[in-house]
Amino acid sequence: MAKRIQFARTGGPEVLEFVDFTPADPDAGEVRVRHQAVGLNFIDIYVRTGLYPVPSLPSGLGTEGAGVVDAVGDGVTHLKVGDRVAYAQGPLGAYSELHTLPAEKVVSLPDEVAAETAAASMLKGLTVQYLLRQTYPLKGGETILFHAAAGGVGSIACQWAKALGVRLIGTVSSAEKAALAKRNGAWATIDYTQEDVVERVRELTGGEMVDVVYDSVGKDTWQTSLDCLKKRGLMVSFGNASGPVEGVNVGILNQKGSLFLTRPSLNGYADTRERLEAMSEELFSMLASGNIRIDISHRYPLADAGKAQEALAGRLTTGSTILLP
Structure with missing residues (x-):
């Protein structure tokens, strides 16, 4: 058993529940990640409120996290158990201790980038990458x-x-x-x-x-x-x-x-593993060089995800916020 945040109906932060669940074993082409940190983003609020509908309820929440590979499904060759990894796409469920998702959505995390930094910057950083470097290629x-x-x-x-x-x-x-x-x-x-x-x-x-x-x-x-x-x-x-x-x-x-x-959207740009890896490598290079420093202004226990979302929606935060399992 593990812990996760889920919701059985759309609405305000009060619909979020902190519950026990059984993490799925990875199928072929999947990996399971044990989170060290989870990213908090405005898109999570859109999902919770129903602006972005989910396939079914109850549903997990969140699409960004960083940690260590816990299990690997058949056919996965670019990752192994124990690898440091991060991701910003895939099925909902990042607000959890363990999350199973397609391996093609997961990238290796270099030693120079901490897990908390990656969780705070993968979705936001990849978003900036496609905005400034692809949607309008700034020179x-x-x-x-x-x-x-x-x-x-x-x-x-x-x-x-x-x-x-x-x-x-x-x-x-x-x-x-x-x-x-x-x-x-x-x-x-x-x-x-x-x-x-x-x-x-x-x-x-x-x-x-x-x-x-x-x-x-x-x-x-x-x-x-x-x-x-x-x-x-x-x-x-x-x-x-x-x-x-x-x-x-x-x-x-x-x-x-x-x-x-x-x-545009991240899924429209990072639509293949090759593109995702190229975008991630540029982001990680900017982080490792110090050209980009991530300000993690707020850290909340995973159980307090509702409070964290409330602060974000109320414009009470600056920089990035992460959840800690």
């Missing part, structure tokens, strides 16, 4: 707008952008978060509770506006994001923290300057 010299720049994804994006020589303008909700984003390498910050984001972007760019906007907030920032783009700029909508963007008239992209729009 240096560009000016970009990144919403929620003091959050887990934003903190990594600030550092990665600086390493690339990119001017990142980050939106934040307080002076404290602005200071954090600047420490992480943001070129400039905008406190949207005190400043008009569009006007401030216009001032910062001398009226040119930005090449690309990265928006994980969704409904509340949709119009603002479009207004910050230069002609033929790219709007990257990759999250729904304030709710999904709905009822969009695509003609507005023409009206605002022949804009481009994409709604």
